[in-house]
Every structure is written in C-alpha cells, then in structure tokens.
Amino acid sequence: MSCYVGVSMAKVTFEPSGKKINISSGISVLEAANNAGVGIDAPCGGKGTCGKCKVYLNQGTLGELTASERKVFSAGDIAKGARLACRATIQGDCIIDVPKESLLGEQKILVNGAEYPVEIDPLVKVFSVTLPKPTLEDNACDWHRLQNALAEQTDYDSIDMDISTLRTLPKIIRDQKYTISVTMYRNRVLAVGDPSLDAVYGAAVDIGTTTMVAYVMDLVSGKIIGVGSMMNPQIPYGDDLMARISYSFKEENLEKLSKLVVDGVNKIINEGCEKAGIEMSSLSEVTIVGNTAMHHIFLRLYPKYLSLAPYCPAVQHPLDLRASDVPININPVGNVHMLPVVAGFVGSDHLGVILSCDIHKSSEMTLAIDVGTNGEIVLGNKDGMVCCSAAAGPALEGSTIKYGMRAADGAIENVNISRGSLNVKYKTIGGSKPLGICGSGIIDVVAEMLKSAVIDVTGKIRERLEDENDRVREGDHGYEFVLEWARRTKIKKDIVITSNDLREVQLAKSAMYAGASILMGHKGITAKEIDRVLIAGAFGNYIDVENAMTIGLFPEVPLDKVKSVGNAAGTGARMSLISGVKREEEREILEKLRYIELATHDTFQDEFVSAMNLPHKDISLFSETMKKVYAPIPVKNNR
Amino acid sequence: MSCYVGVSMAKVTFEPSGKKINISSGISVLEAANNAGVGIDAPCGGKGTCGKCKVYLNQGTLGELTASERKVFSAGDIAKGARLACRATIQGDCIIDVPKESLLGEQKILVNGAEYPVEIDPLVKVFSVTLPKPTLEDNACDWHRLQNALAEQTDYDSIDMDISTLRTLPKIIRDQKYTISVTMYRNRVLAVGDPSLDAVYGAAVDIGTTTMVAYVMDLVSGKIIGVGSMMNPQIPYGDDLMARISYSFKEENLEKLSKLVVDGVNKIINEGCEKAGIEMSSLSEVTIVGNTAMHHIFLRLYPKYLSLAPYCPAVQHPLDLRASDVPININPVGNVHMLPVVAGFVGSDHLGVILSCDIHKSSEMTLAIDVGTNGEIVLGNKDGMVCCSAAAGPALEGSTIKYGMRAADGAIENVNISRGSLNVKYKTIGGSKPLGICGSGIIDVVAEMLKSAVIDVTGKIRERLEDENDRVREGDHGYEFVLEWARRTKIKKDIVITSNDLREVQLAKSAMYAGASILMGHKGITAKEIDRVLIAGAFGNYIDVENAMTIGLFPEVPLDKVKSVGNAAGTGARMSLISGVKREEEREILEKLRYIELATHDTFQDEFVSAMNLPHKDISLFSETMKKVYAPIPVKNNR
Ligand code: FES
Ligand code: FES
Structure with missing residues (x-):
C-alpha cells in the first residue's frame, strides 16, 4: 500500500469530459487539468492576466479567491x-466545469506548403x-x-563512422x-546492412509556437x-x-519545456512514420525549423538572453x-539538422521561408512577411536582403482580443459588413455557431468596419451610428460593434469588437507596416519597386489578402503581386532535407541577409505612429485602397 | 523477503581467505570464486586443459569428477x-581450499617506461x-x-562544439x-568556464593482456x-x-569482457586521479594502447575475425x-584516442613501442621485440619497417611450464648454475621461498643449463649426469632438473625443469628468432647490420638480456647494442597524449610499416626448425655466445 506523508491527496473531476485525477492538494487547477489530460488555454502562461483560463467550481472547495481573479471577473461571474x-x-475533492471557450480546441493545421521545384x-x-x-x-x-x-x-x-x-x-x-548496403550522410556511414535494403527516409519538422508538423519523406522520390x-x-x-522564455529562466523549467517539445517532435515523426508504414528507427535524417526561442528550447539552450x-x-549557424x-x-547515429536562425526574433522558420521562396536567388524584389506575435519581415533579392522582427503582439492571432480565439472550430472568418445596413455575413471554421473570432477574422472585421465606415481612419468607432444601428453601442469600456447576437452564438453572449480590440489590431499592424517601411528605407526603395509580397504561415493561408492590405498590414501593391505561400517554413525544412544544394544555400542566406533591430531604430517611432491610421496616415501610400474605403478622415488627423 | 524458484542456493566458503558467497547451485567453482572476489588463475580460460585452477574440496560435495579432471590429476591428487x-x-554448501599456487598473485607491474625527449x-x-x-x-x-x-x-x-x-x-x-577559459581538443571546444582554471589533464593507458596501467598527466608540464x-x-x-577471443564469439560474452575492461580502465584512471588529487571528470583526453584483441574487445568490436x-x-587506423x-x-565530450593497430596480431602497443623509440625517425637499423604469447617484432628505420607476429605461445610468460607462474611474489629469477657442481643460486621476487618460476627465470635457467652443459644444444638433458648429480633425474615424463628441493620451497615440492619445459621454451624462442630472421631477409640484412636491439614490455625489463641472447631468442649482436626499453608501449601512449606531433606520426608509422604474415611465409618452417637448437643450428650466427656455452653438440645434429 502506498501512503503519503504531509501532503493530502484530492480527487479532481473535470466536466464535461469527466476526466479524473488524484493529485496532491495545493497545486493549481491548471496543473491538475494538464495532468488529467484536459487542455486548458493559458495564453498569458498562467500569470493570471489574460483571463482565458476561466473555469467554474461545480462541487467542493478551492483556495481563496485571488486579487487577479477579483480584477478579471465581474461580481456576477464570481x-x-x-x-x-x-x-x-x-x-480537496472537487468537480470543475471547464467551459468550451477555455479548452484548447483542435486547431486547423497547415500541412501543405507551396511547392517550388x-x-x-x-x-x-x-x-x-x-x-x-x-x-x-x-x-x-x-x-x-x-x-x-x-x-x-x-x-x-574517405569515410567516417560512429563506433x-x-x-x-x-x-x-x-x-x-561482401556485398552490403551502405547508408551515408555526407561522408559518415550511418548504417550498413542487407544490400536489398535500398530505401532511405527522413523527416522535416516545423516547430511552431502553436502547432508542430512533421513531414516524413522518401528521400529517393522526394515525396511526402x-x-x-x-x-x-x-x-x-x-x-x-515571451511567457515561455520567462518560464525557462529556471533551468529545471527549461528542461521540462525542452522535454515536452522533443517528445512532441518524436511523437509527430512517429505518427508520420506509422501513416507511411515504416519504422521511425529507419529514418536517417531530420531537418528542423522553428523560431529562435523554439530552436533554443528544443535544444535545451538557455533562452534567457534572447x-x-x-x-x-x-x-x-546551422547545427x-x-x-x-x-x-x-x-537511427541513433542519424543526423538532426537545425536550420540556422538569423537573430533573437528571426528564426529558422523565417530562413525556411526565404529558402523555399528562393528570395536569395531571385532577381525579384520580394517582401515576405510572417505574421505572428513577433512578425518576421524580410525584403530583398539575390543581391542582398534585410530583415527585422516586429513586435506585433498576439492580437492578429486572436489573443488580447475580447472574443479572440485561435483558428479552431467555431472561429468567425470571412466577414462581410454591408455598407449602410451594417448587416454582417460571416463563416465559421467547421461551420458551427460562432465561439469567437480568429486572427484572419479580425482582419476581415476591421477592414469591413473601415470600408463600411463603422470606424474612421483613426480606428475610432463612429459614435453617432449608435442612434442608427443597434450593432453600435456603448459597452463597459467605450464603444463596441456587435458582430453576432448572443442567441446565435455558442457562447450565448453577444460577440462584439471593442474599441480596445481595434486599438490592439492597429498596434499590431502598424508594427508590421513600420518594419516593412524601415526595410524599404534600408533598401532605398518604395512600394512601387516591390515585385512580390509573400505572406507566409498558417495565418497567411487563411487571411483575405486584400483585407490585410486594406488595413495597412503591409505596403500597397497591385493585388496580383501578393501571394500566400502557406507553411513556407516547413517547405524550407523539406527542401533542406531532400537537397544538398538547398542545404548549402542556408549559409548563403545568412551571408546575404542583414538583420535590422527595430527597437532602437531612429525612425521606428515615427513610422509606427504614422502607420496607426487605417490604412496609413499618408493616404497617398494607399491610393488604390482608399478608393474602397468610406471611413471618414477626421480633420484634426489631417493637419 | 526474497525467494528463489527452481534454483537452490548454496553457501560457498573459500579458504584460507575465508571469503564466502551465497550463490545458485550448478555454476562452476571458478565462477563462484570470481563472484566471491577470490582470484583463481585460469590460463586456459576454463577449458579444463591447463590444470592451473586446482582447488581442494574441504567440506561438502561438488558435482561429479569430469573426464578433464581424471586426465589432469593423479590418483593421489584425486x-x-x-x-x-x-x-x-x-x-550445495561447501568449503573449498585454494592453494597458493592457484591464486592470481599481486604481480609486478611496470609503471615507468624509458623516457625519450x-x-x-x-x-x-x-x-x-x-x-x-x-x-x-x-x-x-x-x-x-x-x-x-x-x-x-x-x-x-573555426571551432566546433558538442551540443x-x-x-x-x-x-x-x-x-x-565575457572573459572565460576555453579548453580545446583540436578545433573542438571541450569546456568553457572560469578563466582562473587553466589546468588541463589527460591519461595514457596501456591495456595489457595481463596488466593494465594508467598514467594521469598534467598536459601543461607533460609530467605524470x-x-x-x-x-x-x-x-x-x-x-x-585466443581464449578470450573464443569466449567473445558469443555477443553477450563480448559485452561482458568489454565492460570488464572498460570498467577497469575507468578504475585505474580514477586511481591515478585520486593520487594526483584531481577529479577524473576534469580530464580532457585519454590515449590508449593495447594489442589488437584488447583494442577490439575494449571497443566492443567483434574480435572473431582476428x-x-x-x-x-x-x-x-587511429580512432x-x-x-x-x-x-x-x-569530461563526457572529451576525446578517447585509440592508437592505431597494425594487424590482427600486431597491436597499438607495438606501434607505441615504435613511436616512443623513434624507430620510424631514426637512421639506426633497429630490431624491437615484445615478448609475449604473440611476440611482436619490428625491424627497420626511417626508410621503412617490416613487422610480424610470432606465435611464441605462453611459455616465456611462465604458462605451460610445469612450475611456471607469473612475475609475482615467490617467482624464481636471476638463476645461476655452477658448472660442474650444478649448484643453483637464484633470487625470488619479494625474496620469499620459491613458489615457481617466472618467464625471466625460465630464460635464465635454460641459458644456465646450456652454459653448464646440463643440456646439449638440442635442448636434451644429458642423461648420464643422473649418475653424477641428484639434480638430474628421470621423472614421470622424461628427464628433469631439480632447481630447488621441496623443503626449501613454499609449495613443499621439488621445483623442477622438465624436458617438456625445455621443449616449450625452444618452441617459443625459435618462433621469435624465425620471425626476426625472416624480417632480416625482407630487409636484406644480417645481424651485423643491426644497430640496436630493443626489448620492450615488462618482460624485457626483468630478463637478463645476455641469457636471452644465449638461448637464441634474438640474433646475436654485441651486448651493448641491446637495451630493455620497459613499457615502451605505455610510453608511446604518453607521448601521443602530450604531443600533437607524435600523434601525427602514428599515421606516418602505419604508412612506413609493412606487415609480414609468418604463418604462410615460404621459409618460416625452415627458419623455425633451424632455430630450435640452443642458440641455433648454425652456430656461426652465434660465435660469441658459443664461447661461453659448454653444452655438447651431438654429432647427428651436426650433419
Ligand atoms: S492563464 Fe490564467 S489568467 Fe491567463
Ligand atoms: S582453468 Fe581450469 S583447467 Fe585451465
């Protein structure tokens, strides 16, 4: 019989899943849920600030209400x-209800990047x-x-060989x-065996902040x-x-996070192998991309200084x-190739984008953006490239937005607002009743609010519309726009866009624009000289490119020059896996690429402020866009 | 409580040490003794052929007498x-007496090789x-x-670094x-740390078939x-x-032997570190020499094909x-350097001899021999070298000799036999009463018997001396010579040299001589052109060089050209450790060295037969030696 001394055990049940766990008292409900296999969303990393991990006590008792909770919740909630x-x-023993919106949903994962020969x-x-x-x-x-x-x-x-x-x-x-098969990685012998075994396999892995994908490939055919x-x-x-990096300041936490992601990578490679019907141990090589923090945490490299x-x-450099x-x-002596990272906030995922889109080899002046909390932007061509990281914040990923959520089932996207009536049409991922708005939905909403003049170009909701349309109303913290009424949502609450949400989107997009603008300055070009704009990442795959340009997320160019390239980072990893030539080009990219630090850049503040307007303070930069925008331009803004 | 199913346990006590062990029935007494920490000598590897593992049942019962035992023991013994x-x-429970001569004694170990600058x-x-x-x-x-x-x-x-x-x-x-210490091995960073730590340590290890030595060195001063x-x-x-290689045919046995030697090497390095007052984990590099079988077993390389x-x-090549x-x-990322082996039976120990004695750089024509079961011989200089392995058998190490033993306490050495009276003077290792004769003692005895004409040049005991002197007598298997009488020995038995012992020594020395002679043939030289003869190994340190030449172990040269170089193999490992230049020379030696296979050599059989005589059938090759030899030359031998 087991016995526990000094720590009392409690049985915790999570509803509606019914998952149960016996666990020692004193730990947080979040930790108990993680241990029970109930995934609760915790965007702020458990700091008690984001309020997204809301649960309800159904039975039993929990520790006393904390100050964070009093701040986040209304009296009614409490x-x-x-x-x-x-x-x-x-x-002690208790039953916890986990509302649907607090659960980590099954998320859409982008598995097919654009293909370049x-x-x-x-x-x-x-x-x-x-x-x-x-x-x-x-x-x-x-x-x-x-x-x-x-x-x-x-x-x-000459060859080399592990003992x-x-x-x-x-x-x-x-x-x-005396007739054997020999599997080589460069000049290293990875395996010797039966000469009839002539297959060779590998995997390319993209470790995203949110999702991870492994592509298991036949290295003879180059096929997934x-x-x-x-x-x-x-x-x-x-x-x-940032939350994960801070958490990793403690070395045992770094070990924990590292083990999680390494185990995860093993799991997804194995999943791919099972689908392919091969043994994971028969794989000879894995290539990996990820942002710099993921790269470091994966390798258990202390990420604090990032x-x-x-x-x-x-x-x-590549490892x-x-x-x-x-x-x-x-294969234990197989190779794990980490594509190089560029800087603290420009990772190998972005280098993978450059690699797979051939920016470093192309004569076309290319602007590639990867939207995220730290948006990565590169501008250039075979004659040289500059890049930067824009601290866009998580708004465009649905966080910090009141009804924001990840691109999972029930997320609003493809929004259309009728000019005049302000009627809203939208789709949701999965087609169900809406739970919230995902990043691409947010961009649509803001663009539509701008075009239909719900807001003015400074992003302010036009208060006088309150009298004309119930969708515009004053909420607890200023004006808001009702996207959908409670009765038609899954959460039984009105889904609204608040003034604060608009502000968050403006901050995000102006950081992105300012970054691109500074890069253009470094290259000495204007938007007219950009030959193509590539939008990478899962986000890029789902957004309406025109709407993104409408709000001024990136410089205005003819629409046919803009292209979503999907998971180009993962494509980069796959190219590196199947091509020694592309592998060599990784170093070439590092040499041709210059990193520009925005935080201390002379003109960043000005650029940032000017880009706060929708699409931009200088409307001459968005002349085509402005033709479709009915939002008024306040006089004071025009001085 | 533990319980054992199906196997009954027995308590075995070994006397006189009193060591006890509880062990399952059915295993051999030898295995029980090993487990109890009682080292019993088993030269034949437990095949039941050498008879050296003799013990006496004192109490209890053992399994039935085997055919091997009936063959080896007399009725009296049984x-x-x-x-x-x-x-x-x-x-079942029993008490076993282990006679002193069956124990693995504390052996003399040679720890200081000759020093070359x-x-x-x-x-x-x-x-x-x-x-x-x-x-x-x-x-x-x-x-x-x-x-x-x-x-x-x-x-x-440019540098490299382990993750x-x-x-x-x-x-x-x-x-x-920003000021750190960096420990480098070639261009690989082994450690970074406090800049006040500027020491760097390593160890050189010689894995001998019988003994292992580790020299822990300060790599700044080059001192042990x-x-x-x-x-x-x-x-x-x-x-x-051969016994160990055969044992390793089974992979689990190879793992067992490998683990034993790896653990042993760790133990002796640690012992050296403790003596030096440093942590073993602070060592950056280890260099290792050993014969090819030890090299392979140490690395867990399947040795069967050797x-x-x-x-x-x-x-x-070097690893x-x-x-x-x-x-x-x-240091886990530190380097373990295995000096290269030359062939199946010419190991890195012999290459270490060449390296430390500078044979590959010298203009002097050098003959270097390392006496052992497989005697390694090299002949040459900076212009090229040839080497071979002579299957001398274990006689010169004291095995297969009736009263042979290792160079441990109680072993007879430095023997002198007076001409005429045949009185015997000798010393023993440690100065105690004699237990047996070690390898160097055997050579002395045979040389003295030759000089004092106890034997003729064919190695035959002169039977007619039986009438003149009690030391010469007929034993169970032909004539024998009494070295010491039972009352003066520790084993309370007459210690004798048998006709068979003489034959074993002749077989061994003629294999060695034939090897050297064939190498001379390959270089196209005679003994006159040899500038120096180096005798390596612990054996070389203890033998009387003149006596060795007297029996014809190697070609006759002026005595002042012969030198014992002690543990030159270990010295080679130490040089490789403290000198990058010497390290490079390892490959140079491989290139300059040609291995000659004796087993299939045209003239080997003739050379071997001619060298059976003491010192040689062609006495003109040993003209100086023959001046001191009074042994008669039978007429039939002179034809
Ligand atoms: S995760 Fe609990 S408040 Fe953010
Ligand atoms: S070890 Fe027992 S007979 Fe050789």
Whole structure:
C-alpha cells in the first residue's frame, strides 16, 4: 500500500469530459487539468492576466479567491463560481466545469506548403557496394576495405563512422558475403546492412509556437509519405514566446519545456512514420525549423538572453547533431539538422521561408512577411536582403482580443459588413455557431468596419451610428460593434469588437507596416519597386489578402503581386532535407541577409505612429485602397 | 523477503581467505570464486586443459569428477580431493581450499617506461579569452563571438562544439563577464568556464593482456602526476588472448569482457586521479594502447575475425571517440584516442613501442621485440619497417611450464648454475621461498643449463649426469632438473625443469628468432647490420638480456647494442597524449610499416626448425655466445 506523508491527496473531476485525477492538494487547477489530460488555454502562461483560463467550481472547495481573479471577473461571474484555473488551488475533492471557450480546441493545421521545384539530391544516400574479400596478402581492416570500395564505386573518398556503426561492420560484411548496403550522410556511414535494403527516409519538422508538423519523406522520390502534427505541448506554459522564455529562466523549467517539445517532435515523426508504414528507427535524417526561442528550447539552450537586449542567440549557424544526442528516436547515429536562425526574433522558420521562396536567388524584389506575435519581415533579392522582427503582439492571432480565439472550430472568418445596413455575413471554421473570432477574422472585421465606415481612419468607432444601428453601442469600456447576437452564438453572449480590440489590431499592424517601411528605407526603395509580397504561415493561408492590405498590414501593391505561400517554413525544412544544394544555400542566406533591430531604430517611432491610421496616415501610400474605403478622415488627423 | 524458484542456493566458503558467497547451485567453482572476489588463475580460460585452477574440496560435495579432471590429476591428487575449479560444479554448501599456487598473485607491474625527449605540445589546450560584449549593432551569436575571439587571440580559425558544451556557453559567458577559459581538443571546444582554471589533464593507458596501467598527466608540464594499475580483469576468462577471443564469439560474452575492461580502465584512471588529487571528470583526453584483441574487445568490436585467417581487424587506423561513447568517465565530450593497430596480431602497443623509440625517425637499423604469447617484432628505420607476429605461445610468460607462474611474489629469477657442481643460486621476487618460476627465470635457467652443459644444444638433458648429480633425474615424463628441493620451497615440492619445459621454451624462442630472421631477409640484412636491439614490455625489463641472447631468442649482436626499453608501449601512449606531433606520426608509422604474415611465409618452417637448437643450428650466427656455452653438440645434429 502506498501512503503519503504531509501532503493530502484530492480527487479532481473535470466536466464535461469527466476526466479524473488524484493529485496532491495545493497545486493549481491548471496543473491538475494538464495532468488529467484536459487542455486548458493559458495564453498569458498562467500569470493570471489574460483571463482565458476561466473555469467554474461545480462541487467542493478551492483556495481563496485571488486579487487577479477579483480584477478579471465581474461580481456576477464570481457568484457563478468562476475561477482562473491558473490561480485557484486544489484544496480537496472537487468537480470543475471547464467551459468550451477555455479548452484548447483542435486547431486547423497547415500541412501543405507551396511547392517550388527543387532537384532531389539529399545528403543522405544509400548504396550497394561490393568489398574485395580479404586474403593473407591483402588483409587491410574492414573500415579501409569499405572505404576503398566506396571510393571506387561511388564519389566518397574517405569515410567516417560512429563506433556503434563500426561495431556492426565486421559481422555484416561477412554475413552478407561482401556485398552490403551502405547508408551515408555526407561522408559518415550511418548504417550498413542487407544490400536489398535500398530505401532511405527522413523527416522535416516545423516547430511552431502553436502547432508542430512533421513531414516524413522518401528521400529517393522526394515525396511526402506521411504527416504527423499536434499542438505545441508547451502551450499550457504560455501562449506566447515571451511567457515561455520567462518560464525557462529556471533551468529545471527549461528542461521540462525542452522535454515536452522533443517528445512532441518524436511523437509527430512517429505518427508520420506509422501513416507511411515504416519504422521511425529507419529514418536517417531530420531537418528542423522553428523560431529562435523554439530552436533554443528544443535544444535545451538557455533562452534567457534572447529576451534581453541585445537579444543574442547562443548559436546562429546551422547545427548538425547526432540524433541520440537530442534525442530524436530515428537511427541513433542519424543526423538532426537545425536550420540556422538569423537573430533573437528571426528564426529558422523565417530562413525556411526565404529558402523555399528562393528570395536569395531571385532577381525579384520580394517582401515576405510572417505574421505572428513577433512578425518576421524580410525584403530583398539575390543581391542582398534585410530583415527585422516586429513586435506585433498576439492580437492578429486572436489573443488580447475580447472574443479572440485561435483558428479552431467555431472561429468567425470571412466577414462581410454591408455598407449602410451594417448587416454582417460571416463563416465559421467547421461551420458551427460562432465561439469567437480568429486572427484572419479580425482582419476581415476591421477592414469591413473601415470600408463600411463603422470606424474612421483613426480606428475610432463612429459614435453617432449608435442612434442608427443597434450593432453600435456603448459597452463597459467605450464603444463596441456587435458582430453576432448572443442567441446565435455558442457562447450565448453577444460577440462584439471593442474599441480596445481595434486599438490592439492597429498596434499590431502598424508594427508590421513600420518594419516593412524601415526595410524599404534600408533598401532605398518604395512600394512601387516591390515585385512580390509573400505572406507566409498558417495565418497567411487563411487571411483575405486584400483585407490585410486594406488595413495597412503591409505596403500597397497591385493585388496580383501578393501571394500566400502557406507553411513556407516547413517547405524550407523539406527542401533542406531532400537537397544538398538547398542545404548549402542556408549559409548563403545568412551571408546575404542583414538583420535590422527595430527597437532602437531612429525612425521606428515615427513610422509606427504614422502607420496607426487605417490604412496609413499618408493616404497617398494607399491610393488604390482608399478608393474602397468610406471611413471618414477626421480633420484634426489631417493637419 | 526474497525467494528463489527452481534454483537452490548454496553457501560457498573459500579458504584460507575465508571469503564466502551465497550463490545458485550448478555454476562452476571458478565462477563462484570470481563472484566471491577470490582470484583463481585460469590460463586456459576454463577449458579444463591447463590444470592451473586446482582447488581442494574441504567440506561438502561438488558435482561429479569430469573426464578433464581424471586426465589432469593423479590418483593421489584425486584422493586428496583435488578438483579443477573451472570444471567442478557447486551442488550445495561447501568449503573449498585454494592453494597458493592457484591464486592470481599481486604481480609486478611496470609503471615507468624509458623516457625519450618529446616537445610538450598536446592537442588539448586551455586558453583564457575575452569576448567583445554584444551590442544591438553587434549581436552575433555566442558561438561566433567565441569563435572570433579565439581566432584573434589564438590559432583557431573555426571551432566546433558538442551540443552539451554549447548548452553551458551563454550563461558562462555572462557569469564570467565575457572573459572565460576555453579548453580545446583540436578545433573542438571541450569546456568553457572560469578563466582562473587553466589546468588541463589527460591519461595514457596501456591495456595489457595481463596488466593494465594508467598514467594521469598534467598536459601543461607533460609530467605524470598519478598512476593507477591493476590486473586485467578478463584474466578469469582466459590467460591468453585466443581464449578470450573464443569466449567473445558469443555477443553477450563480448559485452561482458568489454565492460570488464572498460570498467577497469575507468578504475585505474580514477586511481591515478585520486593520487594526483584531481577529479577524473576534469580530464580532457585519454590515449590508449593495447594489442589488437584488447583494442577490439575494449571497443566492443567483434574480435572473431582476428582469430581466423586472414586475421582482419575491424579498423586499423587511429580512432578518436567521444568519451561518453565508450564510456570513459572523463569530461563526457572529451576525446578517447585509440592508437592505431597494425594487424590482427600486431597491436597499438607495438606501434607505441615504435613511436616512443623513434624507430620510424631514426637512421639506426633497429630490431624491437615484445615478448609475449604473440611476440611482436619490428625491424627497420626511417626508410621503412617490416613487422610480424610470432606465435611464441605462453611459455616465456611462465604458462605451460610445469612450475611456471607469473612475475609475482615467490617467482624464481636471476638463476645461476655452477658448472660442474650444478649448484643453483637464484633470487625470488619479494625474496620469499620459491613458489615457481617466472618467464625471466625460465630464460635464465635454460641459458644456465646450456652454459653448464646440463643440456646439449638440442635442448636434451644429458642423461648420464643422473649418475653424477641428484639434480638430474628421470621423472614421470622424461628427464628433469631439480632447481630447488621441496623443503626449501613454499609449495613443499621439488621445483623442477622438465624436458617438456625445455621443449616449450625452444618452441617459443625459435618462433621469435624465425620471425626476426625472416624480417632480416625482407630487409636484406644480417645481424651485423643491426644497430640496436630493443626489448620492450615488462618482460624485457626483468630478463637478463645476455641469457636471452644465449638461448637464441634474438640474433646475436654485441651486448651493448641491446637495451630493455620497459613499457615502451605505455610510453608511446604518453607521448601521443602530450604531443600533437607524435600523434601525427602514428599515421606516418602505419604508412612506413609493412606487415609480414609468418604463418604462410615460404621459409618460416625452415627458419623455425633451424632455430630450435640452443642458440641455433648454425652456430656461426652465434660465435660469441658459443664461447661461453659448454653444452655438447651431438654429432647427428651436426650433419
Ligand atoms: S489568467 Fe490564467 S492563464 Fe491567463
Ligand atoms: S583447467 Fe581450469 S582453468 Fe585451465
């Protein structure tokens, strides 16, 4: 029998899932939920500030109400038993109701990036070679015998081998009667075996802040043969990177987060392998992209200094690690290739975008943006590129927006507001009643509010519309616009866009625009000279590009020059996996790419303020856009 | 409470040590003794053929007498309860007497090799470097910051680093305020730390078939600061290499033997570190020499093919392994350097001899011999060398000799036999009453018997002396010579040299001589052209060089050209540790050295037969020696 001394145990039940756990008292409801396998959203990382982890006490007692909770909840909420899962502590047996909007939903995951042609010539290859049988006159060692055979029958001059591979060599040579298969990564022998085994597999992994995808590939055909994906298992420790970096200041926390993501990567690669019907241990190589914080946490590199000026990464250039050192459960001596990161807030995901979109090789002047809490922007072509990271905040991902949510089932998107009547048409992901608004929906809403003149170009809701239309009304914190009425929503509340929401979107988009504008300044060009605008990331796949340009998220260019490139970061990882040439280009990109720090940039503040207007204070920069915008321009703003 | 199902347990007590063990019935007495920490000698590897593992049943019962035992023991022995520890099985509680001569004694271990001057310039070095503090304008990653600082302040252009080292870098840089110590092995960073730590340590290890020695060294001063040594823990699995190789045919046995020797190496390095007052984990590099079988078993490389024609090693060239891959418990990312092996039976120990004696750089024509079961012989100079392995058998190490024993306490050495009276004077190791004769003693005895004409030049005991002197008598298996009478020995038996013993010595020395002679043939030289003869190994340190030449172990040269170089193999490992130049020369030696296979050599059989005589059938080759030899030359031999 087990017994516990000093800590009393409690049985916690989560509803409506009915999941139960026995756990020691004193821990937070959030932690109990994580342990029980109930995913509760915690965008602020459990700091008690975002209010998204709301749960209800159904039965039993919890620790005393905290100051954070009093601040976040109304008296009515509190009367209903509302608690913040991250703040309320378990005191004994209890039943907790988890409302749908607090759950981490099944999210849309983008698994197919745009395809650019690339010649299949991976660094991992398999050969069948025949070794001369040793004699008393020619009794060189097995290693040399293999090396000489490879030199004669292939392009490898000299080889290297891990001791564990060497240990298998003498027996395999003789068991296979001197004709063996040899799997090579560069000049390193990864495996020797039966000559009939001539397949070689790898995986490309994109570790996103929110979602992770693994593409398992046949390295002979260059084809994807299986895909695995999951939510980033670090989400319970913070929706945004800063929360996770702060959490990792403690080394044991870093180990915890690192293990979560490494285990997660193993899981999704394995999922892809199962779909492909192959053993994960037969994979020879994995390439990985992610933002710099994910890159560091994955490798258990202390990420603190990424968050402090001057934001130095521990390592920038590409890394090649032995799989067992990570550990990634492919062939233990296989290679794990980490694509290089550019700077503290420009990761290998963005380098993957450049790589897969061939920006570094193209003569077209390209602006590529990857929208996120830290928006990554690059501008340039084969003659040189500049990049920056814009602190856009999480608004465009649905966080910090009152009814914001991730791009999951029930999220409003494709919004249309009729000019005059202000009738709202929209779709939701999955087609159900709405739960909230996702990032692409937010952009649509703001663009539509601008076009239909619900707001003026400064982003202010036009108060006088209150008298004309019930959708415009004064809420607790200023004016708001009702997108959908409570009776038609799943959450049984009016879904509204608040003045504050509008402000958050403006802050985000002006940071993005200011970044792009400063890059243009560095290249000495105007929007007219941009040949193409690429919008990368899952976000880019779902947004209405025209609406994004309407609110001034990026400089105005003819619409046909704008293209969503989907998960171009993941595509970059896949190209690196199947092409030694692309692999080499990673270093070329680092050389051609200059990072511009926005935080201390001379003109950033001015650029930022000017870009707060929708689409921009200088409307001459958006002359085409303004033709469709009916929002008034306040006189004082026009001075 | 524990309980055992199906296997009954027995309590076994070993006397006179009194060591006890509870062990399951059915296993051999030898295995029980090993488990109880009682080291019983088992030169044949437990095959029941050598008879050296004799024990006596004192109380209780053992498994039935085996055929091997009936063959090895006399009826008298059996009556006294004699058993072979390797054959007799435990049946229940019992008390076993282990006679002194069956115990593995504390052996003399040679820890100081000859010293040759070498410039101290190890591949592992430590530097203190100052990194420029990062700024927003210069925020390259920590790795590049370190790389650039090293490039400016030292000779390293680009660096490499294990992920585990990189993990420590960001914090150490900042904790140490941008001035850090950097320990490098070639261009690989092994450690970063407090800049006041400027020491760098390593160890050189010689894994002998019988004994193992570790020299812990300060790599700045090049001095030995601690030595550890022990008997090779594989001895219970076979005294000679062939027994251990055969045992390793089963992979689990290979793992067992490998673990034993790896653990042993860790133990002796740690012993040296304790003596030096340093932590083993602070060591950066270890260099290792050993014969090819030890090299393979240490690395867990399947050694079977070393024992089968054409005797291919798995790998010949030098290997550099990450310490944690072996595992050797120094800095886990430290380097373990295995000196190269030459062939299946010419190991890195012999290459260490060449390296430390500078044969490959010298203009002197050098013959170097390392006496052992497989005697290793090299002949040559800077213009090229040839080498071979002579299957001398274990006689010269005291095995297969009736009263042979290792060079341990109680072993007879420095023997002198008076001409005429045949009085015998001798010393024993440790000065106690004699237990047996060690290898160097055997050579003395045979040389003295030859000089004093107890034997003729064919090695035959002159039977007619039986009438003149009681020391010469007919024994169970032909004539024998009494070295010491029972009353003066510790074993209370006459210690004799039998006709068979003489034959064994002749077989051994003629194999060695034939090897040297064939090498001379390959170089096209005679003994006159040899500038120096070096005798390596513990054996070489103890033998009387003149006596060795007298019996014809190697070609006759003026005595002042012969030198014992002690543990030159270990010295080679030490040189490789403290000198990058010597390290490079390892590959140079491989290139200049040609291996000659004796087994299939045209003239080997003739050479071997001619060298059976003492010192040689062609006495003109030993004209100086023959002046001191009074042994008659039978007429039939002179035809
Ligand atoms: S308040 Fe609980 S997660 Fe943000
Ligand atoms: S007979 Fe037992 S060890 Fe040789």
